[in-house]
Amino acid sequence: MGNEALDYIEMKVPAKAEYVGVVRLAVSGIANRVGYSYDDIEDLKIAVAEACTNVVNHAYQEGGMIGIGCNVYKDKIEIVVSDKGQSFNLSDVKRKLGPIDGTKPVEELKEGGLGLFLIDSLMDHVEINGEAGVAIVMTKFLKRDEVEHHVDEISASTNAQKQ
Amino acid sequence: MGNEALDYIEMKVPAKAEYVGVVRLAVSGIANRVGYSYDDIEDLKIAVAEACTNVVNHAYQEGGMIGIGCNVYKDKIEIVVSDKGQSFNLSDVKRKLGPIDGTKPVEELKEGGLGLFLIDSLMDHVEINGEAGVAIVMTKFLKRDEVEHHVDEISASTNAQKQ
Amino acid sequence: MDLDIRKENKKDFSILYVGGEIDAYTAPQLKEELLPMTENEGDKILVDLKGVDYIDSTGLGIFIGALKSAKSHNSTIELTGLNSRVKRLFSITGLDEVINIDNEKREEAK
Amino acid sequence: MDLDIRKENKKDFSILYVGGEIDAYTAPQLKEELLPMTENEGDKILVDLKGVDYIDSTGLGIFIGALKSAKSHNSTIELTGLNSRVKRLFSITGLDEVINIDNEKREEAK
Ligand SMILES: Nc1ncnc2c1ncn2[C@@H]1O[C@H](COP(=O)(O)OP(=O)(O)O)[C@@H](O)[C@H]1O
Ligand SMILES: Nc1ncnc2c1ncn2[C@@H]1O[C@H](COP(=O)(O)OP(=O)(O)O)[C@@H](O)[C@H]1O
Numbered sequence: 001m002g003n004e005a006l007d008y009i010e011m012k013v014p015a016k017a018e019y020v021g022v023v024r025l026a027v028s029g030i031a032n033r034v035g036y037s038y039d040d041i042e043d044l045k046i047a048v049a050e051a052c053t054n055v056v057n058h059a060y061q062e063g064g065m066i067g068i069g070c071n072v073y074k075d076k077i078e079i080v081v082s083d084k085g086q087s088f089n090l091s092d093v094k095r096k097l098g099p100i101d102g103t104k105p106v107e108e109l110k111e112g113g114l115g116l117f118l119i120d121s122l123m124d125h126v127e128i129n130g131e132a133g134v135a136i137v138m139t140k141f142l143k144r145d146e147v148e149h150h151v152d153e154i155s156a157s158t159n160a161q162k163q
Numbered sequence: 164m165g166n167e168a169l170d171y172i173e174m175k176v177p178a179k180a181e182y183v184g185v186v187r188l189a190v191s192g193i194a195n196r197v198g199y200s201y202d203d204i205e206d207l208k209i210a211v212a213e214a215c216t217n218v219v220n221h222a223y224q225e226g227g228m229i230g231i232g233c234n235v236y237k238d239k240i241e242i243v244v245s246d247k248g249q250s251f252n253l254s255d256v257k258r259k260l261g262p263i264d265g266t267k268p269v270e271e272l273k274e275g276g277l278g279l280f281l282i283d284s285l286m287d288h289v290e291i292n293g294e295a296g297v298a299i300v301m302t303k304f305l306k307r308d309e310v311e312h313h314v315d316e317i318s319a320s321t322n323a324q325k326q
Numbered sequence: 327m328d329l330d331i332r333k334e335n336k337k338d339f340s341i342l343y344v345g346g347e348i349d350a351y352t353a354p355q356l357k358e359e360l361l362p363m364t365e366n367e368g369d370k371i372l373v374d375l376k377g378v379d380y381i382d383s384t385g386l387g388i389f390i391g392a393l394k395s396a397k398s399h400n401s402t403i404e405l406t407g408l409n410s411r412v413k414r415l416f417s418i419t420g421l422d423e424v425i426n427i428d429n430e431k432r433e434e435a436k
Numbered sequence: 437m438d439l440d441i442r443k444e445n446k447k448d449f450s451i452l453y454v455g456g457e458i459d460a461y462t463a464p465q466l467k468e469e470l471l472p473m474t475e476n477e478g479d480k481i482l483v484d485l486k487g488v489d490y491i492d493s494t495g496l497g498i499f500i501g502a503l504k505s506a507k508s509h510n511s512t513i514e515l516t517g518l519n520s521r522v523k524r525l526f527s528i529t530g531l532d533e534v535i536n537i538d539n540e541k542r543e544e545a546k
Contacts, residue, residue: 008175026189026192029184033181046492057460101530109503111497114497114529118493212349212382216349216384220350264420265424272424274390274391275383277383278383281382
């Protein structure tokens with residue numbers, strides 16, 4: 001069940017902050033059509049925006065494009081955000097993944113580093129591939145009227161705590 | 164001036180009526196960022212929706228994709244809606260292009276045939292190419308505070324009256 | 327993104343309240359409600375579009391179809407509550423010359 | 437899609453009203469207004485987020501930066517008017533444990 005994608009939507013936008021909102025609008029339109037709840041749509045918007053913002057901030061030296069692929073299944077949506085820019089050391093980043101440590105003095109807080117953690121918290125399954133550029137694959141299940149349940153797949157590729 | 168596209172945005176969605184609204188959302192987001200007025204954004208949304216709806220209704224026998232390409236210039240936006248489905252006889256269609264004829268008896272009115280006419284009315288320049296599938300290229304100029312003016316280019320490829 | 331449709335029967339006429347975006351995806355919902363109403367011999371139908379913020383040619387086509395059906399069943403159809411955007415599309419296409427559009431009726435329709 | 441920002445100086449404190457979507461594109465606008473406010477030695481700043489319907493990590497980062505700046509200038513910063521979505525993000529990220537969030541202040545801020 002739900003093994004074959006029903007629909008595929010693709011988008012390519014310049015890796016500029018001003019286009020992240022456009023992607024967010026499109027994703028919210030798709031999720032709305034699929035039947036996600038208001039809260040799930042908001043979660044999807046944030047996760048996709050975080051992935052796109054990472055491309056804007058980290059992928060390219062001289063500008064490039066953000067690729068967004070969206071597979072709609074019967075019971076889930078899978079969104080791939082990819083770039084052709086530089087890769088990064090996943091295990092280094094994974095080690096630092098987590099929420100803010102409230103026991104630390106304010107002076108030591110970092111202003112960044114919450115993006116991947118949020119993606120991992122808001123989506124059901126997250127995978128990051130980074131051979132040429134970075135591709136982050138994010139899945140969120142459709143919970144129809146709380147009737148259909150699913151096992152929350154714990155991501156193999158990130159170790160952040162689920163909220 | 165404004166000869167080189169500043170940004171290029173691309174989208175591919177299934178040729179189904181349910182995705183036309185998603186394209187409309189994305190286009191309104193882009194036009195908003197570029198600085199179009201509320202009315203111009205609404206015009207762009209309708210023109211793009213008409214072109215997409217035509218692909219949904221006329222292009223494919225068995226389903227296919229709608230391609231949307233969007234070139235943002237300094238002073239205009241150029242949107243291409245294309246498909247890989249069947250072409251159509253442009254001159255046949257052009258001959259019928261126009262608003263509803265109020266002198267005709269109600270019984271003879273047709274329920275369709277207003278899409279291309281609306282596109283032509285709402286955009287500044289429209290071109291249709293149809294070798295393999297159909298590609299409709301629509302341009303709308305950016306009128307910043309009514310200060311910058313432009314000559315309304317009369318489309319060479321359609322002969323509908325401008326409103 | 328579905329339409330918001332509500333029907334009300336008054337003494338002398340019926341009102342159809344429509345809200346949302348009328349496009350190729352939602353137009354069938356409008357057609358399904360509106361067309362049967364026009365088939366009641368001699369009925370007066372008022373369609374209140376106050377809640378409609380978007381309409382394109384597929385939506386306009388539904389009204390042409392309803393007008394033809396009304397004509398052949400001796401019923402009448404009148405539109406009210408069009409915002410300026412929606413009204414503009416009826417006038418660009420010339421539809422405002424074949425279908426009754428009455429914005430004075432707005433109060434009555436409340 | 438710009439932010440809607442308005443500043444108000446009360447007797448004992450300043451209020452920054454923010455509305456719109458705080459993301460990578462708009463966050464610089466927020467930073468530009470908020471950061472200088474935290475640099476006034478001893479000031480009390482109330483940020484009213486009633487009009488904010490979207491925030492992501494870039495926006496949260498602005499508040500972390502403001503908090504650090506406030507700390508080093510002996511000023512204080514407090515947030516109010518967060519809707520449940522926005523509040524949820526502050527709590528998922530643990531930011532609600534380092535920054536003052538007071539929804540009771542909502543009335544005062546009006
Ligand atoms: N698309 C990407 N391309 C290159 N590096 C990336 C990409 N996405 C994430 N990274 C790396 O992962 C790190 C953590 O990202 P994130 O958790 O979103 O926090 P932040 O972006 O605030 O640093 C980034 O600092 C960056 O080094
Ligand atoms: N993408 C397309 N592929 C094939 N035929 C098309 C396409 N777009 C338009 N057409 C043809 O042009 C005609 C006029 O289109 P239009 O003015 O939008 O009215 P309608 O779609 O209501 O017929 C259509 O009936 C169709 O034959």
